[in-house]
Amino acid sequence: MGLIELKDAVKKYDIGKETEVAALAGTSLTIEKGEMIAITGPSGSGKTTLLKIIAGIEKLSSGQYCWNGQDVETMKEKETCRLRNTDIGFISQDYSLLEEESTLFNVCLPQMIGGRHTKENRSNAMKVMDEVGLMGLYRKPAGKLSGGQKQRVAIARALNMNAQVILADEPTGALDRENTILLMELLQKINREKGLTILIVTHDPLVAEVCMKEYHLVDGKIIC
Ligand SMILES: Nc1ncnc2c1ncn2[C@@H]1O[C@H](COP(=O)(O)OP(=O)(O)O)[C@@H](O)[C@H]1O
Numbered sequence: 235m236g237l238i239e240l241k242d243a244v245k246k247y248d249i250g251k252e253t254e255v256a257a258l259a260g261t262s263l264t265i266e267k268g269e270m271i272a273i274t275g276p277s278g279s280g281k282t283t284l285l286k287i288i289a290g291i292e293k294l295s296s297g298q299y300c301w302n303g304q305d306v307e308t309m310k311e312k313e314t315c316r317l318r319n320t321d322i323g324f325i326s327q328d329y330s331l332l333e334e335e336s337t338l339f340n341v342c343l344p345q346m347i348g349g350r351h352t353k354e355n356r357s358n359a360m361k362v363m364d365e366v367g368l369m370g371l372y373r374k375p376a377g378k379l380s381g382g383q384k385q386r387v388a389i390a391r392a393l394n395m396n397a398q399v400i401l402a403d404e405p406t407g408a409l410d411r412e413n414t415i416l417l418m419e420l421l422q423k424i425n426r427e428k429g430l431t432i433l434i435v436t437h438d439p440l441v442a443e444v445c446m447k448e449y450h451l452v453d454g455k456i457i458c
């Protein structure tokens with residue numbers, strides 16, 4: 235049994251309308267704990283949709299998604315919230331940070347939203363920020379950080395959540411070569427040392443090379 239299991243997963247948007255699109259068109263996939271996987275494919279092939287399904291942000295139109303052996307469809311709202319807010323950290327190309335707020339505030343955001351923000355959590359946040367190379371930047375507004383640093387804030391947030399999985403949607407898309415390499419080294423370190431399962435959507439062959447496996451999506455289907 236994998237940590238993440240999709241069976242014949244179909245996701246259609248705008249159901250019933252003429253514009254109905256199958257963003258996922260019957261995808262089956264098993265991801266084991268501790269894997270580091272690249273997801274590649276042309277624009278519009280369903281990569282972001284796949285991550286959103288796994289993160290519990292979108293629901294399948296048909297097929298099955300099991301998280302840790304549990305069917306996500308039948309999960310109670312509280313459990314899907316836990317999936318989104320505790321188990322899975324999401325990193326996107328456009329950073330999704332509150333730019334005016336401090337770096338530390340951004341790292342602690344899931345706990346604030348979940349009403350679980352404590353002193354211990356705050357000190358843990360600083361500890362993981364140190365680990366990912368954000369030492370001394372706790373008070374700096376997130377908007378004043380470099381691209382590479384912003385991605386580290388998202389990674390620190392996932393570590394502070396104690397997430398089991400990191401989903402990264404083109405995390406290096408806005409970074410230069412040097413920062414891409416640094417970010418991949420960090421993700422690889424987290425995967426090896428903390429055993430986090432990592433899925434990275436990417437167009438960059440260099441990023442895919444660092445991963446253990448690569449799945450290629452075309453028209454909503456994994457073709458290899
Ligand atoms: N919220 C949405 N509403 C309607 N169609 C969408 C939505 N999100 C994505 N799509 C469509 O689903 C398909 C897959 O999109 P997406 O998962 O974003 O692909 P990728 O990340 O590989 O570029 C595309 O045809 C896209 O236009």
Ligand SMILES: [Mg+2]
Pocket residue numbers: 281282283403
């Ligand atoms: Mg996308």
